[in-house]
Amino acid sequence: MSSPARTAGRRGPRPDDHVIVLFGATGDLAKRKLLPGLYHLARAGLLPSRYRVIGSAPAADALGTEQFREQAREAVAEFGRTKPEGPVWQEFESALSFGAADPGAYGPLLTAVREAEEAVGNSPRRLFHLAVPPKAFPSVVQELGSTGLAEGGRLIVEKPFGTDLPSARALDETIHAVFDESRIFRIDHFLGKESVDNILALRFANGLFEPVWNRDHISHVQIDVPEQLTIEGRAGFFEGTGTFRDMIVTHPFQILAFIAMEPPAALTADSLRTEKDKVFQALRPLDPACTVRGQYEGYRSEPGVDRHSDTETFTALRVELDNWRWAGVPFFLRSGKALAQGRHVVTLGFREPPLRMFPLAAQDTAGGRHDELVIDFADPGRITARFLAKEPGPDMRLGEAEMVFAYTDCFNTAHALEGYERLILDAMLGDQSLFTSSHGIERLWEASAPLLENPPPVEPYARDSWGPESIRRLIQPYRWYLPESR
The missing domain is CATH 3.30.360.10 (Dihydrodipicolinate Reductase; domain 2)
Known part of the structure; x- marks a missing residue:
């Protein structure tokens, strides 16, 4: 499906209301890039008018919502381009929550998503970012499908996209069983x-x-x-x-x-x-x-x-x-x-x-x-x-x-915008121009x-x-x- 041509202008289009789920939210990528990047999008006025960001990780690494907010504050303070302060930070911080997720035990995450969607209202879009090791991709994608979370949502997948042709095809088959190609964003910050x-x-x-x-x-x-x-x-x-x-x-x-x-x-x-x-x-x-x-x-x-x-x-x-x-x-x-x-x-x-x-x-x-x-x-x-x-x-x-x-x-x-910021924004807009196709x-x-x-x-x-x-x-x-x- 074709995405709209890029809108000219200094600010560009603003995404629809969203609930964003970061799998691997306690990891290094989330701390260095994703959380500071989302906050910078908020400061630039490029996040949706109404949004929620849910961190997720296995129960063994799970955080409470307040702990997750504190982690986000520390990440933005250390790796962000602007300090976590003022009304924009307070609004961003209040949009953060956490929901643990293990194979066969997605209850906490399901609850967090339901509460976030109720807070946003009007059936917001869902965006899932897999900031997890590649070996975890299949189980996460399958759980998103079996729990119904994937319905209508978009998926950001981190590299590498397989290690050879058979593994790339197997990964594509797993993801395509739940998400069609128009909703898959294979991200390369470069x-x-x-x-x-x-x-x-x-x-x-x-x-x-x-x-x-x-x-x-x-x-x-x-x-x-x-x-x-x-x-x-x-x-x-x-x-x-x-x-x-x-x-x-x-x-x-x-x-x-x-x-x-x-x-x-x-x-x-x-x-x-x-x-x-x-x-x-x-x-x-x-x-x-x-x-x-x-x-x-x-x-x-x-x-x-x-x-x-x-x-x-x-x-x-x-x-x-x-x-x-x-x-x-x-x-x-x-x-x-x-x-x-x-x-x-x-x-x-x-x-x-x-x-x-x-x-x-x-x-x-x-x-x-x-x-x-x-x-x-x-x-x-x-x-x-x-x-x-x-x-x-x-x-x-x-x-x-x-x-x-x-x-x-x-x-x-x-x-x-830095690479991750630009691409997360494009994923929310549904623009796949800078993302790799399965055929490619x-x-x-x-x-x-x-x-x-x-x-x-x-x-x-x-x-x-x-x-x-x-x-x-x-x-x-x-x-x-x-x-x-x-």
């Missing part, structure tokens, strides 16, 4: 960043770029998502997942789709997701020979990690698309843990024109990087065009130059099968580096772009 929407604006709202956005003018594309963080005590999750399943499928591949898609018929969910799915259909099966898997030094000494673990903490790979626009253009994707810097950067390298009109000496002086368009997703985001220009003076000497668009220089970003995620796992079945061995790399040395060979004749590694 896609909620302003810079993702700005890719669409940059390409399709400007005649300057779209005519050269193809194989005739672009030589290669890089998508970099390095992280400084280690696995930080998450061995139980990471050992069974690794960087490719945790990051590459959910972040860089999704950005690749926005970079490579054809112009959508309209800025509606159906049109955008259709064009993204076409990109995934054009994706060539991943070649293990064009992949580098790395493991940071000391990973096997992390608590809970197998001393002989072959789990990768770093992945770099070359992928290609079989379609008219991008045939022959390599896309280089890279992500990993314990790297030199945390970045979210897309770099488009443009083909160089013949430079015979310039003296060789002039060309040699410009031996660095040029003819690139760099999209930096670091909040609030920036776009840099790199090119060659003549240096001042009597000789024809070429030097690198830049033109920069920065959100902070051009717009008031005081009320900009299953196609990605299908294309990944050769790599998952025959992965190359992991290569060690030093912490605070940019990964194994072999990544330089992977990208030749090009070079990796990051601000600190030029």
Whole structure:
């Protein structure tokens, strides 16, 4: 079902009245992102006129309503952008309650939902956010179906969406037995960043770029998502997942789709997701020979990690698309843990024109990087065009130059939404534009099968580096772009 086109304007549409249930409300994600994000939406006037937020967790971790409100206050104070104070906080705090839920014992949650709906009135919409480990998804979804809570409600599902094609299909079958696809929101906070929407604006709202956005003018594309963080005590999750399943499928591949898609018929969910799915259909099966898997030094000494673990903490790979626009253009994707810097950067390298009109000496002086368009997703985001220009003076000497668009220089970003905030708002509005479809995620796992079945061995790399040395060979004749590694 198509969602309405996005409403223009500074504030945008306001959702219908809602009861929001946060499963895993005592966990780290709820504390760092979800509760502070909901409060920021309240301060921005973007929550419904009437709403309630119900925290839920197994009985062993359950809180009373007052305890949950205190936890929310502490979370907002520590991780929020604004302090929990004043009338807006008092209204938000009064909208919080808690209902425990165990398989076969959803009584407390059912009571909490009924009381919340009575308080809101007029049959509010229900939104369920599964901030729980993936292994808990099936039981929660089945209980939502058997108790009737799922009726008419929407579901937010956290990544990873399976670990291969069979598990992704099994997860989809479980969820689709209770929720139809129009009510499922597979969330990736990375896609909620302003810079993702700005890719669409940059390409399709400007005649300057779209005519050269193809194989005739672009030589290669890089998508970099390095992280400084280690696995930080998450061995139980990471050992069974690794960087490719945790990051590459959910972040860089999704950005690749926005970079490579054809112009959508309209800025509606159906049109955008259709064009993204076409990109995934054009994706060539991943070649293990064009992949580098790395493991940071000391990973096997992390608590809970197998001393002989072959789990990768770093992945770099070359992928290609079989379609008219991008045939022959390599896309280089890279992500990993314990790297030199945390970045979210897309770099488009443009083909160089013949430079015979310039003296060789002039060309040699410009031996660095040029003819690139760099999209930096670091909040609030920036776009840099790199090119060659003549240096001042009597000789024809070429030097690198830049033109920069920065959100902070051009717009008031005081009320900009972070990724989770934007996507939770979209889920309440029923807008699936920035959420992955079941067809898209299953196609990605299908294309990944050769790599998952025959992965190359992991290569060690030093912490605070940019990964194994072999990544330089992977990208030749090009070079990796990051601000600190030029």
